[in-house]
């Protein structure tokens with residue numbers, strides 16, 4: 301199929317990307333280093349002990365909470381949940397830490413959940429680049445972490461995830477995170493050298509994947525407790541950057557339902573590019589499940605690509621795969637002749653809602 305752009309021509313890539321999504325992606329490791337510094341500089345303490353953590357946010361601001369939930373699932377005795385709603389669950393109260401996260405600071409669901417947290421007597425921390433959330437937190441004396449503005453929320457994942465993790469560390473809810481964070485950032489730095497716009501398609505896995513996904517439907521399968529958020533992120537980034545359909549699911553659950561849905565419609569299944577996101581952290585039985593799943597259904601779809609996370613820690617592996625997906629979605633956008641940055645339909649919807 302003919303492409304609208306040559307992925308090996310950096311000039312063409314820059315021209316097709318006026319919002320500079322690829323530049324923002326190249327800056328992710330540095331963004332992570334800055335996020336560590338600004339979160340470490342913030343004093344945060346509360347008199348009470350915590351029984352639960354709720355991250356409340358939407359879209360690009362909520363996904364950091366999902367990464368936190370997966371990480372905490374392996375490292376913390378306190379459950380972390382992500383709330384994408386106007387209200388908090390009924391259990392929220394004095395022993396709940398609520399992280400209200402909104403990149404713009406103006407997302408109505410998050411502002412409403414912030415008020416609900418206050419009404420329920422929960423401990424609040426706000427993470428934002430400004431907007432109404434920053435105003436409210438300042439007025440209420442709520443600890444406020446301000447991150448730099450000017451990015452698309454989904455390009456600010458370092459700023460939106462790392463401070464939340466460091467807040468949990470400061471409150472003793474996860475063990476020290478410095479070595480995992482260093483491993484993650486070093487891995488991103490190494491990967492950045494393979495994925496950047498100057499690297500030829502023959503050596504650049506993100507460009508290769510973008511070609512594979514072109515005019516196909518990517519279906520991303522991750523694993524509960526390790527790459528579940530990463531798989532969701534791939535889907536979201538293909539939706540928002542490439543403006544294209546994509547789906548995700550997780551093992552082992554999908555072995556109990558979605559795997560059966562690979563018989564019909566046969567013609568459409570031949571347009572599906574399956575991706576398995578794998579890590580050494582996956583349960584040994586899940587490793588077997590991947591192998592057997594591929595054996596059983598591999599020839600019913602267009603193709604199956606298995607990708608392993610890089611780095612020494614789960615955190616590094618989750619984010620190395622995420623970085624690959626982010627770059628892939630930006631290159632795919634450019635293949636379609638689409639500007640990766642604007643999300644006109646989200647803006648339109650928010651504007652229409654503001655009128656009613």
Ligand code: PA5
Nearest residue numbers: 358359360361402403404407453
């Ligand atoms: O990627 C996007 O632009 C959206 O998913 C936003 O993150 C979402 O609409 C919420 O906005 P904000 O991140 O400013 O709270």
